[in-house]
Amino acid sequence: MPPQKVLFIASEDEENLSVRYPAAALIKAGHSVEIAPFSVPNDTVRVLTQIKNFRPGLVAISMAFQCKAPAFFDLTRKIRAAGFSGHITVGGHFPTFEYRKILEAKMGIESVVRFEGEQALVELAEFLEGKRDLSSVSNLVYWVGSKIHENPTIDHFPDLNALPFPVRSDRPQVRLGENFATLVASRGCWHSACAYCCIGAFHARKKGQRHALRSVENIAKEIAWLYHKQGVRLFQFHDDNFLQEKEADNIVRLDGLMAALEHEKVDYDSTAFLIKARPDSITKEVATRLWKLGIVGVFLGVENATGTGLEALIRGSKLHHIDRAFELLHLHGIIVTYNLLIFHPDATLDEINENILFMKNHPMYPFDFGRAEVVAGSPLERQVMKEGLIRGSWPNWDYRIKDPLVDQMFRINLATFRRPEAGYSRLAHTLIALAYRAHVVQRLYPGKAAQQMDGDTRDLIVRSNMVVLDHILKMYALTARLVSKKDLDDLAGSIHTGCLAFIKEAEQITRRMDRLQMAEKKFRQAGVPGEVQISSFLRKLFRV
Ligand code: SF4
Known part of the structure; x- marks a missing residue:
């Protein structure tokens, strides 16, 4: 069989790196790739037309968000109903945990790729080319007769510096009035413990390390390409924790990144960056460097502004970290935005009062608030099941607050x-x-x-x-x-x-x-x- 045509389907409000990294790996391996954005059910007809025109041998669907899974299930059924007979595989946080239920639902999905997808998808394409056996495809789960078979999983990160840069559109995206790109400087999360977090659950389940970094030189090279070739001036790091646990490591990394950008002739006085960070990572030395680098906004992981709430959500950070982060970032002219999970199984009215007081005391900062939601494999899922609080139905669980x-x-x-x-x-x-x-x-x-x-x-x-x-x-x-x-x-x-x-x-x-x-x-x-x-x-x- 010749090299495969692979169609990725994923939410794409902006360039979705969860498919654009594996897409780059497949292109490097000689396959041809297209991406079909599927952000809302109204995109269905466009996706079906793209399948008809491109005629892929492999359709790879990224189901990163559990709340969107029913829409993707529906799409899969429609793809099959339209006559597509090639291989359909799904991957992402949610299928990594719920692969059995997904396969048992028999909606036309032939296999599930668990954990990271680059190597697994290249190997799956090789299987479709007739170059290897399905049982040798890493991280793959699939039917063999009437049984679900799980191939061995890779429990360590790929070498992030060896991965090809994610596939980019020919023209840069425009966000907030500027040429814009998303990127990641790392994978995973060094904390990997928060009660409600799919990223934490995903990486905590692997036996290897929970956080891997790209080198600053490698990051700077990608930024330089985007800066020089596409005129990108606004960069958003999508790392859930852009910063590391220890201040000394952050200082070395941020200084190193600035030096690497200078080496690549990226004038970072003419660029702006947005990041996400935990409050406990923001110290004076770190905030100064974030400002120097041109970080203009931080989505700060406050999540709850009470001691009991932080404990219940297993955040591992303290109230004084939150106060310090707000003060330091404000001093450096960096805007903080945040979310408060005021609702969780153990939330009390006293706790909600304290969270409301926090909102009142931070009038200049845009925020959102809501409930910690149940995601597959998370400590919260285990808690609400064990304590009999779970309501609703899979995959969009509801639960009762005590x-x-x-x-x-x-x-x-x-x-x-x-x-x-x-x-x-x-x-x-x-x-x-x-x-x-x-x-x-x-x-x-x-x-x-x-x-x-x-x-x-x-x-x-x-x-x-x-x-x-x-x-x-x-x-x-x-x-x-x-x-x-x-x-x-x-x-x-x-x-x-x-x-x-x-x-x-x-x-x-x-x-x-x-x-x-x-x-x-x-x-x-x-x-x-x-x-x-x-x-x-x-x-x-x-x-x-
Ligand atoms: S919420 Fe953030 S800090 Fe907590 S486990 Fe998830 S990525 Fe890590």
Whole structure:
């Protein structure tokens, strides 16, 4: 058989590295590859058309998010119903744990790739070429007659420096008004213990190490390619922990990365980075280096702002780490965004009070809040099963929170803040993006207009947070009594009105940022950077 045609199917709101790394490995091995984005069920027809035109021998589906699994199952059935007779395999966190249930559901999936996919998929393609036996494909689980067979798994990371760089689109993506790319500097997580985390569960299950790093030289080479060839100026590291556990290691790595970027002639004064980090990794020396490198935003793993909550979620960090991280990042002009998992099996009203107080005391920071959800293989899954709290059905489990009042509050949250049309989730995401963008603009185009937009963004976030907080308190008040449908509709309606007004304001600021970034780029090309922000005439003309 000739080299294989492989079609990857995955959510692709931005370049999805979980398929773009294995895609690069397959291309290196001589196969041809296409990627079919499947972010919402409406993408189904486009995916089916792509299969018809490309005629792959292997379809590889990335099911990273458990909550999206039913949509992918449905898609698989439709692919088979459309007559595709090639091999369909699935991989990702969720199938790594739930491979039996997935195969037993007999929906047309022939095999599951567990853990990392690069080597396994290249070997699976070799099997389809007739070059090896299926039993020699690493990490693969599949039917043999009426039995499910599990091949041995690789329990260590691949050499990350030896992997080909992920496949990129011909043209760079644009995010927050800039040419943009996502990348990873590592795989896994050195903590790998949080109760609700699929990444932690995934790497804790392997026998080998839980965290592997790319060398700074290797990272800098990829950044340099994106910077010089695609003009990328905004980079988002998708590592769940961009930083390591020990301060000394972070200092060496960040200094090394800056030196490697200089060696690659990447002017990191003209770039901006976004990262995710745990609060306990942010020390003074680290924050200074993050600022020097051009990190403008940190999605900080706060998760819960109480001692009991941090313990219940097995976060391994302390309240003083959170306070220190906020203070240091603020001092260095780096915006923090965060999420609070105020609902979890052991949450109490006292704990929720403390979390609300935390939101109130951090008015300048965009945030979201919610419940720790059950994912396959996680400590939370084991807890809710063992304690008989589990509700709903596989794969989208629900569970009961032990304190009935907190459980009631969570249900009210679902029926109000989380109504699809409520607009709250959209507002939270919009403000997080706007805050990042204000900092990107300030860094790349410093000047009066950029400063003004940053001030307006901050003002909007403070006002919006006050209104959101006010509605959280209303939701809290409802937990103390019998709630009618009218109560829920009134609260949801009020949230909806407030959110839409703030989203509208955010969109207006975004349009101003659009105009400023566009004008600045033009004036830079003409050799007069900043002119548009100095001249009041030009500011009026460009409406910035
Ligand atoms: S939540 Fe973050 S720190 Fe916790 S296990 Fe997951 S990746 Fe690691």
